[in-house]
Amino acid sequence: MVNETARAQPAARQRAAYTLWQMSRASEWWAYKFAPILATAYATAASLRAPLLPVLPRLLLLLLALTVGATYVSLLNDWTDRAQDQAAGKANRLAGQPAGRVVAALLGCLAAGLAFGSWFWQLSRLAALLYLGAWVAYSLYSLPPLRLKVRGAWGLLADAAGAHGFPQLLTAVLVSTWAGAEPTAAWLAAVGAWALGCGVRNILWHQLGDADADTQARVNTFVVRRGRRAGRQLARVGLLVEAGGLAALLYLGGLGLAFLALLLYGVLVGLRTRVWQQPVVVAEPQPGRPILLNEYYEVYYPLALLLTLTLRHPADGGVLGLHALLFGLHSWQRLAVWGALLAVAGSKVRRLLHAERG
Template identity: 55%
Template sequence: MVHRQAASTQGLSGSVAEIARVQDWWSCKFSPVLATFYATACLLKAPVWPLLPKLLLLLLGLTVGATYVSVINDWTDLEDDRAGGKYNRVADKSTAFPALLLGLCLVVGLGLGIYFWRTSALSGLLYLGSWVAFSCYSLPPLRLKKRGLAGVLADACGSHFFPQLLTVSLVSAWTGLALPGLWYGAVGAWALACGIRNILLHQLDDVEADAQAGVDTWVRRQGPRLVQRLGQVVVFPIEVLAFGLLLWLSQQLWPVLLLGVYAVLEAFKWRIWSTPPRILEPDSRILLGEYYEVFYPLAFLLVLSAIHPLDGLVLGLHLLLFGLRFWQTIRQLGWAASLVMQKALSRSR
């Protein structure tokens, strides 16, 4: 009986994780958001450990929102995915299960939204902004996904711009310390550019299926080559400049040092695998993606741990939550170091 209950629980959690597309956003989206939390706390010289319960509440709010987005996106894409020959996670599920999950997300999201609003009006509006942006992106009659550039901006705002600025706003509200407007500007510009690059990558990857289904995305309207060119000469430079401003405002050395480590690791992988990282090309290593996901949070947690020793526990928790991606990078660094040492030893003989 116990084994059956355990198997049933695992099956349910697996179904929820699949429908929610957890593997698509957990580490690559949330680790950079928490990194901004750490960077903002570092700018304010505030310890993170006392804020840990509230940080977990923010993580819950983001998780509920991401689950809502994933379910409504698959639900409203059923016909288009069928026409385009794409796998849809809710196609073989009863309508009751996604509906129940959506209802739960809306109830929890409403409660968290009220809490964020009471924390600060700006935080409440930013949290609401993500839900509105994604609802407009997926749900008819607006369904901005099929309306070219408007769909790109809606997705970028919902997935990156609003969550990143929400994080900044909450740190300020929870610590009672004001932040310079330039910090909001740097984080917002960087997040928006990251979001645009992310959705363009997704549309480039789906361009053939979208053409087959008649989904009028911005990539289909403009053509893949023009979109890739715009991403390379407009979007990515804005992203780099804004993130560079963020690092400069932080006045910390660790993020720069780890940026150097990331660059060396990428150069090594390029040399060994003969495949450079790409700015805007599906099915390739995305330039700066690993830095945002692994090195960016690690850098500021190291800074905070040196100033506030208890923040070392937050570092441990972050590694626990996003450990798979971190250990993949650690193994790659170890592999690169061992090959370099072997080569050095062979030369010395």
């Protein structure tokens, strides 16, 4: 009996972990959120000419701390959106979950977040405040009575700050601290502008895609209040801020390979537009059309930065291996398009050669 109980415990823990993974919708945000955040860690280390491998254990703890926060916001959003999702006919992964299970998961996240916040406080008070800021933004976005999600531009700002701004700034501050350097105001300003511009554009992407359902459920997001045209216009403003921040990062950090990767991504966008008739979108979702620059942030940008670090500090190749372990499948799926493009180009060359010989 004791042996059977002992064998059952790991299985029960695995089932609980899988249930939490499903409840948190982690598969939807893992690469989208965390590859760009780690890219900021890589970019900060590269700008400081500091090796990344010595701080890798602490970087993994930062990733775990941010995972706890992302899990919290996913659970909180779905839990507070149940009535509206039902009214709009949208699926909600927590609709059938027992309230006790959801509350326990939220409390667990809060407890873990408090522990990480205490650790950050010992390292840097600024880092601790940035980590706290993300949690506050998460909570104010979803929870009544404020529930900034339905308060127009305040909802955009809360989501962009909680999901992008605070985590990115936290990463830059911590990597600088671990490298024994003070983060410069210019670097933090560039990170902040890039992250907030990107965050505003991405939350507008969600709101534009959900506009009909939100209107039906009377969820007064910015797009529902102001209309799709205003949402698209604001997304373009966000893109300008984002592009300015990115340009500043590449310049301040001397990130030449990341700039070349951006050019390579631009070639891909051009080929998709001209050859496959799949132009990117600035914000509004359209079938088969990816959102501009997200693929660069998730794949090309971090890989170019890791290559930069590895060329300077060969031992950082271990970090490249770990990144491949964490995001390899996602990156491979995005990079496989080059194989298809080369195959198409090769086929056209062969046809031309055959025609000339004929």
